[in-house]
Amino acid sequence: MHRPAPTNWISTPSTPALAAGEIHVWHALLAEAPCQRAWLNEEERRRLERIPDPGARQAFCANRTLLRRLLADYLDKDPGKVPILLSEQGRPRLTEGDLDFNLSHAGGHLLLAFARGMSVGIDCEAPRPIHNARDVAQRMFNAEEFGQWRREESTQAGFFALWTRMEARQKCLGEGLFAQRISPDAVSSHAFQIVDMPACLAWSPRREVTIRFLRPAAL
Numbered sequence: 001m002h003r004p005a006p007t008n009w010i011s012t013p014s015t016p017a018l019a020a021g022e023i024h025v026w027h028a029l030l031a032e033a034p035c036q037r038a039w040l041n042e043e044e045r046r047r048l049e050r051i052p053d054p055g056a057r058q059a060f061c062a063n064r065t066l067l068r069r070l071l072a073d074y075l076d077k078d079p080g081k082v083p084i085l086l087s088e089q090g091r092p093r094l095t096e097g098d099l100d101f102n103l104s105h106a107g108g109h110l111l112l113a114f115a116r117g118m119s120v121g122i123d124c125e126a127p128r129p130i131h132n133a134r135d136v137a138q139r140m141f142n143a144e145e146f147g148q149w150r151r152e153e154s155t156q157a158g159f160f161a162l163w164t165r166m167e168a169r170q171k172c173l174g175e176g177l178f179a180q181r182i183s184p185d186a187v188s189s190h191a192f193q194i195v196d197m198p199a200c201l202a203w204s205p206r207r208e209v210t211i212r213f214l215r216p217a218a219l
């Protein structure tokens with residue numbers, strides 16, 4: 001499995017306008033991101049209070065703070081008034097309008113994807129040994145992907161490249177990992193790396209898009 005081409009991350013002090021046909025992917029380090037508890041809605045505050053580990057609590061609050069700040073900029077709304085709901089499958093989404101978003105966090109990194117008029121899914125994974133990798137791959141990848149992984153000597157890097165692609169497409173269409181399997185043909189996707197972590201963005205319907213990779217200059 002080839003390594004994706006390097007990504008050109010642009011650090012920006014403000015949120016650029018999100019044009020039709022564009023996807024914005026934002027990257028931030030959770031430990032550096034502030035927590036604005038006052039912006040969280042009831043459901044988010046309840047969830048925050050149930051997280052026992054202080055580091056994980058900070059990470060969740062920081063994730064929702066940056067998510068709400070960016071959504072507020074795209075929607076020209078107050079961050080605390082951005083109406084985020086969870087779908088039955090647990091996918092956060094807006095209650096109205098054509099702006100879609102998705103997020104993924106691993107190893108202290110947060111990735112957020114935003115688009116108008118299409119659905120987006122994003123995933124990143126910190127590579128680690130997988131117990132029973134063959135069984136997991138056979139169960140979670142489709143036959144073609146499983147065959148590809150076996151042909152490429154069943155490496156850990158190959159596993160996570162295919163895993164992030166699979167998870168991004170499941171998340172794009174709002175399915176969790178164990179719900180209906182989405183065919184790779186149902187979405188377009190783009191693989192990339194953050195530091196040493198494989199990551200993948202998926203979008204639907206399939207079309208040509210411009211992807212902008214952004215980092216907030218200040219958090």
Ligand SMILES: CC(C)(COP(=O)(O)OP(=O)(O)OC[C@H]1O[C@@H](n2cnc3c(N)ncnc32)[C@H](O)[C@@H]1OP(=O)(O)O)[C@@H](O)C(=O)NCCC(=O)NCCS
Pocket residue numbers: 060063088089090091092102103104105106122123124167170171172173174175176177178
């Ligand atoms: C949800 C799931 C796809 C997340 O995968 P993961 O690799 O553990 O974590 P990631 O960091 O990549 O993604 C997590 C984010 O995906 C989003 N998400 C959750 N459910 C989602 C879904 N069904 N579709 C798309 N995105 C989803 C959330 O924003 C979540 O982050 P947050 O909880 O901090 O907001 C995976 O855990 C799963 O499918 N679990 C089984 C279903 C499940 O337990 N659902 C619980 C709610 S009913």
